[in-house]
Amino acid sequence: MQRIEVSLGTRSYPILIGPGAMQADEELDRAIPAKDVLVITNTTVGPLYAAKLVQALAPRRCLEVVLPDGEVHKTFANISRVLDVLVANRFARDACVIALGGGVVGDMAGFAAACYQRGIAFVQVPTTLLAQVDSSVGGKTGVNHPGGKNLIGAFHQPAAVFADTDTLATLPDRELRAGLAEVIKYGLIIDRPFFDWLEGHAAALLARDTAALTHAIKRSCEIKAGIVARDEREQGERALLNLGHTFGHAIESATNYSTWLHGEAVGAGMMLAADMSQRLGWVSAADVERVERVLKLFGLRTDVKTLPAATIAENMKIDKKVAAGRVRLVLLKAIGKSLITGDYEDAALRETLRARCG
């Protein structure tokens, strides 16, 4: 079992990575002193892993909420439903909410825990690659609004993250690839050697080679833990983790969160960010081609021709990273080096969208 620490003073917590992580009794006992536990899962993951987790949590009182699966269900109304269960069962401040599932389940469970009695403990048991390398770490929780993704939420750090690699066995190929988009992101923003390693291990990762996946998850979590420890509330550096996300959210919003997976949209978004960075003269055409080639190597979508440029441009404006009316973007200075800036020529953005979108 691999162990990484997210250093946040009194709110520090471990990330445990490996096969059987969700059954690591000692670590579970340390992370979950609560006697009352509410497991939030969904209709896909629940039937596969809830029984195993609940068994590991015995003799605690364990209740379950099974949400419908999918980003469209990440709503304020469903948070209300979870809160109703907590109230109806008289969960006290010392209870714990556990997220068993992907990013949607984790975001919702975390936000419900943040709101209940002004904040109770929660633990992440991510079962998708994307959640294991990204969304389960760092304390961002929340729901979507018809007007934009993740517009409602809270910063609420988990008490621990149990990334059980056994759960990846049942992950659909498409979701595996979407998770790998976020892994590629870490290489692009800050770690060129990792990006090189990923390019060289695409086949092993797609074949779900355990050692390769474990390394990819561990390195991703290390990078994210470091950034979160230095900038928990996204006042600066943490925004680098949003590479591809402003473009990606606009893609997801334009398609009503239904035809692109989040990781897929981020993948295409990174390609657009690379393209725009080249138009600003910051990276070479060869770098852009390499980014696109690696994304394709991992089976990720890069074609956004079906999406109208005007819609994408409009959707980008409601993104949370707007400051003083200006959309701040994460762009590349090189492969493995990024920056967040509102200081760019609008023409570069327009040209990227005109060239790549419909």
Place this chain on the structure above:
Amino acid sequence: MQRIEVSLGTRSYPILIGPGAMQADEELDRAIPAKDVLVITNTTVGPLYAAKLVQALAPRRCLEVVLPDGEVHKTFANISRVLDVLVANRFARDACVIALGGGVVGDMAGFAAACYQRGIAFVQVPTTLLAQVDSSVGGKTGVNHPGGKNLIGAFHQPAAVFADTDTLATLPDRELRAGLAEVIKYGLIIDRPFFDWLEGHAAALLARDTAALTHAIKRSCEIKAGIVARDEREQGERALLNLGHTFGHAIESATNYSTWLHGEAVGAGMMLAADMSQRLGWVSAADVERVERVLKLFGLRTDVKTLPAATIAENMKIDKKVAAGRVRLVLLKAIGKSLITGDYEDAALRETLRARCG
């Protein structure tokens, strides 16, 4: 203008107390760098003071949400409504939410600000005595749930509090008295000389003598600011501020938040806490009589005979201050000295409810 600082490191903020506080331009400019402002108010306060505040906020873009007046409207559904307005008008992370009204408006505006984009700035402009001395200070925000009061919420500190004493001129007598219950609370929990002063100045306070009211607000805010600075998240000492509240919430819940004002319920709750403290042998019968006499002097309700003891006892169990199945209560060791404890004989609680309730 009186100025008190709540010391919370980088999240420290001022409380400004005095006539015309909501028009103190320099302080407003310091506290509200935002260009976009959403004023949350209600149907009672809005017509009286919104125009004055909006004028003082010029040339910022000011939008208003006018909520129905009353505790029954402090709901998750109304938070959703406020969030919809923020999204629809594309408020960015650097926008500010301003609460203009009493405790209900402040709690809701603060919770909406806490949830929007994982937390944007908010400012309190409390217009009731209760909000000026208590709820606007300290960062507790939230809404009620059919299962209990304030069960949903967040800790989110304001950027400033503008307690404009001019607004008390339009406050109904009953609400003035309810606010004075929270003022009496500060004396009871920690400051006997202040309790003595209050007993001696009841007539002046009820007659709305400006100097007396200003002193009462200032001393209350000083005490609260000190406690919050030492224990922001209510891990210990801050819970003392809940004197009368576990009983009070049970009273409010038993009457569906409709026939008792919050401050009135807290007043009666303090009387019950004093009664129980006497049964535990901690305070004298004379002290209990004095507490009841002072509450009556301020025109506050102490008669809970119409409320069934069993209902009150049951409602107390869902209170947030339950730990390991035990209801923790704030009780008195003397007038001006209190403690929070789960270490009491249940018989004392039962006897208090049997003797005082129906």
